[in-house]
Amino acid sequence: MIKTKDTGDNIVVYLRGRLDVHMSGEIEKDIQKLIDENPEKSLIVNLSEIEYMSSSGLRVLVAIMRILKTNGQNLKLCHLNAAVKKIFEVVELMDMFDIYETEEEALRT
């Protein structure tokens, strides 16, 4: 079960633990349900409590971004730790996502 916060125009999603193949399917399903129930809202995914992320997590974030864009909404990511940021850099996805240092910054922009 993912933790969320409704801020009006956006929903902040707090992911924690491991974002690997074992967990990514369940997280993708939960976020898909959240999008279906809130089609008019953009998402901010806070990754501050992600300890570990593999390409399965990356694939989920790409899928969420695609669904939100189709709905005319946006996906913002914040609080990427060094290891998570490295994966984005290696696969050259940093420029494809809206990435912010903090949740406050993501909410402001």
Place this chain on the structure above:
Amino acid sequence: MKRTNEFLAAVSEIPNITAFAERIMIHWHLDRNTAYDVLLAIDEACTNLSTHAKTASGEPIMIILKMRKCFGFLCIRIVDNSIYYDIENAPSPDIQKNLSGEKKGGFGIFLIKTLMDRVKYKRTNNGNVLTMVKKIR
């Protein structure tokens, strides 16, 4: 400390596989960044086997993970009994196709090749051997 272990190629086993590798790397006092790269490479290789690989007769796929340290290098060997898949010649991921939904994933092998210093694949009579080498400090 045990440096070789056998696992079932299953999504539910991935945390156990990475935990086994992590324990060895903690024992060897590997720095955090190197250990993370190695864990990720092992995860990606075993995830591919768990989600895509098949055997000719439908028997379960088993993964043998061996880790060795020598002369400033960490050598990771992943042996499996699945049908041939040449990781060395796998195409790079297509970001645009991923973003459009035409294709999903393909990042795993790319990450392995980028994060490791050397990746070697060998087909044997019984399956495959993937050897990944990472320089350590």
